[in-house]
Every structure is written in structure tokens, then in C-alpha cells.
Amino acid sequence: xxxxxxxxxxxLPHIWCPGCGHGSVMMSIVxxxxxxxxxxxxxxxxxxIGCSSRAPGYMNFNTLHTVHGRPIAxxxxxxxxxxxxxxxxxxxxxxxxxxxxxHLIHACRRNIGINVVLFNNQIYGMxxxxxxxxxxxxxxxxxxxxxxxxxxxxxxxxxxxxxxxFVARGTVYHLPKLDSxxxxxxxxxxxxxxxxISQCPTYYGRRNKMKTPxxxxxxxxxxxxxxxxxxxxxxxxLKGKIxxxxxxxxxxxxxxxxxxxxxxxxxxxxx
Amino acid sequence: MPKKGxxxxxxxxCKGCEICATFCPKxxxxxxxxxxxxxxxxxxxxACNQCVLRCPDYAIKVEVIENND
Numbered sequence: 001x002x003x004x005x006x007x008x009x010x011x012l013p014h015i016w017c018p019g020c021g022h023g024s025v026m027m028s029i030v031x032x033x034x035x036x037x038x039x040x041x042x043x044x045x046x047x048x049i050g051c052s053s054r055a056p057g058y059m060n061f062n063t064l065h066t067v068h069g070r071p072i073a074x075x076x077x078x079x080x081x082x083x084x085x086x087x088x089x090x091x092x093x094x095x096x097x098x099x100x101x102x103h104l105i106h107a108c109r110r111n112i113g114i115n116v117v118l119f120n121n122q123i124y125g126m127x128x129x130x131x132x133x134x135x136x137x138x139x140x141x142x143x144x145x146x147x148x149x150x151x152x153x154x155x156x157x158x159x160x161x162x163x164x165x166f167v168a169r170g171t172v173y174h175l176p177k178l179d180s181x182x183x184x185x186x187x188x189x190x191x192x193x194x195x196x197i198s199q200c201p202t203y204y205g206r207r208n209k210m211k212t213p214x215x216x217x218x219x220x221x222x223x224x225x226x227x228x229x230x231x232x233x234x235x236x237x238l239k240g241k242i243x244x245x246x247x248x249x250x251x252x253x254x255x256x257x258x259x260x261x262x263x264x265x266x267x268x269x270x271x
Numbered sequence: 272m273p274k275k276g277x278x279x280x281x282x283x284x285c286k287g288c289e290i291c292a293t294f295c296p297k298x299x300x301x302x303x304x305x306x307x308x309x310x311x312x313x314x315x316x317x318a319c320n321q322c323v324l325r326c327p328d329y330a331i332k333v334e335v336i337e338n339n340d
Contacts, residue, residue, distance in 0.1 A: 023329065024325070027327075027329065217290070
């Protein structure tokens with residue numbers, strides 16, 4: 001693959017720490033775009049704030065680095081104004097699940113044609129390691145020095161229930177599978193959500209007995225369970241596990257298409 | 272004849288995280304004192320491309336140099 005076609009190579013190397021998984025997820029997205037054969041001029045990548053949200057700065061498409069938690073709101077505007085664009089949102093567990101959680105569920109409910117890829121490193125990395133709504137229970141963070149007592153969100157179950165057309169979760173360890181989920185998501189009309197479990201060795205691993213990126217990848221490998229196997233296990237057996245696979249695959253009508261029909265019918269079929 | 276490869280590391284992009292070395296089935300990569308990766312054993316590369324797939328910094332290229340399959 002031609003790096004120059006899809007990346008702003010003069011901006012590389014990226015800002016992420018040694019061993020951070022975000023570079024791998026960004027490449028997975030770019031591979032997906034390449035496989036779809038989309039014209040880079042017709043692709044818009046939108047992000048919020050956080051480590052994950054630095055990604056569009058390196059990507060050679062129409063890019064927008066917006067305010068904290070609001071990339072889906074900006075993306076909704078972009079998609080409604082230009083439904084022919086392929087709109088991809090890159091967000092993180094802090095940006096997408098905490099401050100931006102409301103935008104996420106409503107975009108699912110509308111089933112608007114936006115592809116969200118959430119880089120889940122389970123921590124607020126950019127601000128030095130506060131726990132997020134997706135930090136596993138019991139984990140150490142700067143704001144949970146005695147262990148996190150909050151259970152994490154399962155955003156795959158949430159987005160599936162809220163009406164997203166495609167929902168999947170993959171990990172950086174199982175990279176080829178993640179590539180296939182992202183490709184499938186890009187092929188769907190309507191809203192898609194792909195969660196990529198990424199590693200933050202600097203602010204998550206170091207405080208949780210996984211000092212190196214390799215130990216974190218090993219943790220992803222050991223704790224992942226395929227959704228088909230997970231169906232036979234109870235909640236106690238699934239505690240602390242990463243359920244991977246495809247959670248939803250539907251073909252409900254996309255929002256901008258419905259909006260278009262509404263305009264036509266209100267105008268009485270007039271051009 | 273099995274495949275052979277020539278590994279090229281872009282040093283200015285390499286951060287020495289050692290992910291490539293761990294996934295290399297032939298263990299031909301290693302960390303140098305200056306914190307960059309190096310190819311310790313270039314003869315044994317089998318061009319499997321695991322390092323290329325795994326490098327989060329896009330710092331590795333593998334060129335297939337021999338393939339008589």
C-alpha cells in the first residue's frame with residue numbers, strides 16, 4: 001500500500017508512545033478505506049479530543065479535529081449536508097463513552113451513515129491516566145489509587161440496543177480480525193460502531209502490572225473470548241473478559257435517505 | 272526454496288517498542304543501545320511480514336528477495 005496516498009508522511013512519526021496500539025488501529029482504518037476503493041477526496045475523518053483523536057492529523061483525507069466528545073455531532077452535520085461523503089469518526093473511550101456518550105446513542109438511534117471507530121485503551125492517556133467509563137473494575141488509575149470500583153460500559157451491547165446497523169469489537173492483538181470488522185463496517189449503509197481494544201503501556205499498563213506493550217498484548221490475547229463462546233458463559237465467568245466478534249449486523253434504512261424521502265414527499269413530488 | 276526477505280527499518284520512525292522482535296518467528300530483530308531496532312540476523316528472514324503487520328509506527332518494510340516456489 002502506498003503510504004503517501006493515505007498518510008501525511010511529513011507529519012510522521014506520530015505522537016503516540018512506544019508500543020501504543022493506536023498506530024495499529026489507524027492503519028487498520030486506512031486498510032479498510034483502501035479495500036473499499038474510496039476516493040480520498042470523498043472520505044472525511046472526524047475526531048474529538050484525546051490520544052485517539054490525534055489520528056486524523058496524520059491521515060491524508062478531509063479531516064476535522066473537533067471539540068471534546070462532539071465528533072459525532074460534527075459528523076452528523078457533515079453527513080446531512082453531503083450524504084455522498086464517507087464519514088468516519090475516530091474517538092476514544094473518554095471522548096466517545098463519557099462526555100460524548102449521548103451523541104453516540106442518538107446517532108445509533110437515527111442510524112445515520114457514520115462509521116465510528118472507538119480506540120478503547122481503557123484510560124484517559126493524554127491527561128496522564130485518569131480512569132474512564134471503560135476502565136476495567138479493580139484497575140489502578142491516578143484517580144483510583146486503590147482500584148476502580150465502577151464497572152465498565154459495554155458499548156457494543158449499548159450501540160446494538162440503540163439501533164446501530166453494524167457493531168463489532170476487536171483487539172490490536174487479533175489485528176487481522178479487527179481489519180475484517182472495520183472493512184465490514186465500512187461496507188454497511190447506516191451507523192456502524194467498531195470498538196478496537198488498544199494498549200496504553202504508559203498510563204494503563206504501568207500501573208496495572210503490565211509494564212511493557214508485550215505484556216498488554218498478552219493480556220488481550222488471554223482475556224479475549226469470541227462472542228459465540230461467550231453465549232454459553234454466565235456473567236461471573238465473563239467478568240473482566242473482552243468479548244470479541246460481531247454483535248449486530250442489520251440493514252435498516254439509513255437516516256439521510258429517509259430525510260431525503262421526507263423532503264420529496266413534503267414538496268409533493270416536485271423536483 | 273522457502274521465501275527470503277530483506278528487512279528495512281526506518282530509524283527516524285522506530286520507537287524501539289520491541290513488538291516486531293516478539294512477533295518475529297525467526298527472532299532476527301533486536302533492540303540496539305540507542306533505543307532503535309536492528310536486524311541482527313538478516314540471513315534468516317523468511318518474509319512472513321509479521322513485523323510489518325505488527326509495527327505500530329509503520330517503520331518496517333520487507334522486500335521479498337528470493338522465491339522459487
